[in-house]
Amino acid sequence: MPNTREVRLRIRSIKNIAQVTRALQAVSTSKVRRSVTALMHTQPYATKAWEVLTHIASQPGRDDLHPLLSQREKVSAALLIVITSDRGLAGAYNTNVIRFTLQQFSQYPYPLRYIAVGRKGRDLLLRLRKEIIAEFSNLPTPPTFKDVSAIGMLAIEEFLSRRVDEVFLIYTDFVNMVRQTPTMKKLLPLEYRHEKERVGTFDTVTHQGSRAVYIYEPDMNTILNRIVPRFTELQVYQAILEAQASEHAARMIAMKNATDAATELAASLQLEYNKARQQAITSEMLDIAGGAEALSIQEKVA
Amino acid sequence: MPIWCEIISQDRVVFEGEADIVILPGSEGEMGILPNHAPLLSTLNYGVMKVRRHGKEQFFTVAGGIVEVRPDRVVVLTDAAENIEEIDVQRAEEAKRRAEEYLKAGPPPDTDEYLAMEAALRRSNLRLEAARKYRGPSMPSYRREGS
Numbered sequence: 001m002p003n004t005r006e007v008r009l010r011i012r013s014i015k016n017i018a019q020v021t022r023a024l025q026a027v028s029t030s031k032v033r034r035s036v037t038a039l040m041h042t043q044p045y046a047t048k049a050w051e052v053l054t055h056i057a058s059q060p061g062r063d064d065l066h067p068l069l070s071q072r073e074k075v076s077a078a079l080l081i082v083i084t085s086d087r088g089l090a091g092a093y094n095t096n097v098i099r100f101t102l103q104q105f106s107q108y109p110y111p112l113r114y115i116a117v118g119r120k121g122r123d124l125l126l127r128l129r130k131e132i133i134a135e136f137s138n139l140p141t142p143p144t145f146k147d148v149s150a151i152g153m154l155a156i157e158e159f160l161s162r163r164v165d166e167v168f169l170i171y172t173d174f175v176n177m178v179r180q181t182p183t184m185k186k187l188l189p190l191e192y193r194h195e196k197e198r199v200g201t202f203d204t205v206t207h208q209g210s211r212a213v214y215i216y217e218p219d220m221n222t223i224l225n226r227i228v229p230r231f232t233e234l235q236v237y238q239a240i241l242e243a244q245a246s247e248h249a250a251r252m253i254a255m256k257n258a259t260d261a262a263t264e265l266a267a268s269l270q271l272e273y274n275k276a277r278q279q280a281i282t283s284e285m286l287d288i289a290g291g292a293e294a295l296s297i298q299e300k301v302a
Numbered sequence: 303m304p305i306w307c308e309i310i311s312q313d314r315v316v317f318e319g320e321a322d323i324v325i326l327p328g329s330e331g332e333m334g335i336l337p338n339h340a341p342l343l344s345t346l347n348y349g350v351m352k353v354r355r356h357g358k359e360q361f362f363t364v365a366g367g368i369v370e371v372r373p374d375r376v377v378v379l380t381d382a383a384e385n386i387e388e389i390d391v392q393r394a395e396e397a398k399r400r401a402e403e404y405l406k407a408g409p410p411p412d413t414d415e416y417l418a419m420e421a422a423l424r425r426s427n428l429r430l431e432a433a434r435k436y437r438g439p440s441m442p443s444y445r446r447e448g449s
Contacts, residue, residue: 044310048379052343052370145312217330217344226345226368230381234312 004280007273011266018262024089025255028248031141035245036174038142042238049231054192056220066221068156068228069190072165077111079133079155079164081187081236083171083243084121086137093172093180093250094120100182101170102128113164117151117240133158141244145237152233159188171239172246178253180246187235190228305337306375307353309362309383316383317353317362324376325352326369335376342371346380348424350432361386361436363428382425389433398426 057069082101084094098121105112114130116122119137126132136151155167167188172180216223304320324335327349346367353360367380401423409416 038313041314042312044308044315045312045379048310048370048377052368052379056343213341215340215342215344217328217342220343222329222345223343223368226366227379230312230379237312 004273004276007269007276011269011273014262014266014269018259018266021255021258021262025252025259028252028255031248032177032245032252035142035241035248039174039238039241039245042145042234042241046231046234046238049227049234053190053224053227053231055214056224057192059220066224066228067160068188068232069192071189075110075165077113077164078105078108078166078168079113079115079158080105081115081117081151081155081167081169081239082121082125083169083240084116084118084124085243085247086119086139088120089254090247090251091254093247094118094124097121097170097172097182098124098128100184104170104184113158115151115154117243139240141248142241143237145234148237148240149233151240152229152236155187155236156229156232169236169239171243172250174242174245174249177249180249185235185239187232190232303337304355305335305339307378308375309351309364309378309380311380311383317360317385319353319355321353321355321376323352323354325354326376326378327351327364328369335371338373339371339376341373342369344369344371346378348428350386350428350436351378361432363389363432365425365428384429386432386436389429389437391430391433394426394429394433397422398430401426 057066080101082097084097088094112130114125114132116125116132116135117137117139119135122132122135122137134151134154136148139147158164159167166186169185169187171183171185173183174180304322305324307317307319307321307324308315309317322336326333326335326344327347329345329347333344346364346369348366349364351362351364353362363382363384363386364378364380365382367378369379370377401419404419405416405423
């Protein structure tokens with residue numbers, strides 16, 4: 001039987017742990033909300049930019065596509081942008097992303113290069129001896145567009161210089177508070193054809209009864225040049241916000257579990273403490289009773 | 303009939319509302335957009351755009367971008383836009399001084415940092431100039447700067 005003092009100390013330390021994890025849980029909850037809000041604010045730009053992009057790219061007679069939109073016939077290397085977190089204590093969040101990456105590309109026949117966003121992912125990739133060309137860590141929560149546009153720029157540069165022929169984004173999709181799934185998205189070359197149904201709104205514009213014919217100033221290519229890199233950077237930005245929301249949601253769940261476990265443990269220790277205390281009292285009572293009995297016997301004899 | 307105007311940057315909607323006329327710093331020159339304008343896609347320069355409604359004007363700095371015009375709406379997509387009333391003159395001055403100092407020290411051009419500083423200088427110049435030119439006299443922080 002452990003002595004009562006030891007048990008009391010353990011209970012106290014476990015209660016302290018529960019307090020810390022509960023605080024972390026609250027912090028994570030509010031951070032999820034902030035990331036999701038930031039993500040929502042990027043939506044208007046993304047939607048509009050996509051409309052303009054697909055509209056111009058699908059104009060008839062445009063065979064000489066923008067370099068960021070044209071598929072390469074021969075692929076010989078790919079770049080993966082892997083988004084993880086800087087900190088742990090988020091359950092299996094980071095390992096899930098890395099495991100997903102390895103799974104997706106286990107059959108990939110060409111060399112892979114990596115851009116690591118987040119320290120945890122960088123460490124894991126380093127341990128696996130992957131070729132990392134850049135790392136971005138310690139991003140604020142949530143980051144501004146300017147904080148992360150360099151990542152997209154770097155990807156574009158690698159792609160245009162033909163060091164890689166495809167670029168993929170790997171991040172964790174925020175489905176809801178309890179569900180986050182690792183996801184892969186092709187960043188470059190931009191595939192605009194698959195999503196033709198989203199072009200819709202442009203075709204329905206009419207001007208005084210006639211179908212719209214747009215005026216382009218100075219010309220379509222210049223406009224496309226302006227919008228395509230921005231859109232690419234914005235996709236990276238959105239992926240990072242999505243990943244951050246997921247990270248904090250995962251941490252929130254992990255901390256909730258830790259709090260619950262600590263509370264439970266404290267309760268069962270409390271029970272143990274009560275038993276130990278009761279036992280101590282009982283044995284003390286027995287001692288006293290025994291002593292008193294012995295005394296009364298002596299008195300009778302005397 | 304008014305025209306609907308939206309100014310959108312990557313991380314927020316800066317302005318949306320009705321306008322009688324929208325004046326934009328197009329890359330081919332300033333353009334005024336009235337309701338029922340022909341459909342148009344254009345790139346924009348660094349500059350100031352104006353939104354007029356019921357005789358009242360609002361000014362916004364825009365850091366390049368593109369604009370899509372349709373008969374009933376004008377949508378501006380830009381890297382950064384700001385209502386002139388929101389500009390913090392003091393901060394812009396400081397940013398300008400920092401950028402100028404950096405460029406004066408004669409760092410190697412064509413590095414990322416050099417280009418970033420150059421862009422920063424261009425931005426702060428634009429904001430300061432815009433604040434100076436278009437802000438009403440009721441802005442005390444500016445009056446002190448100008449005298």
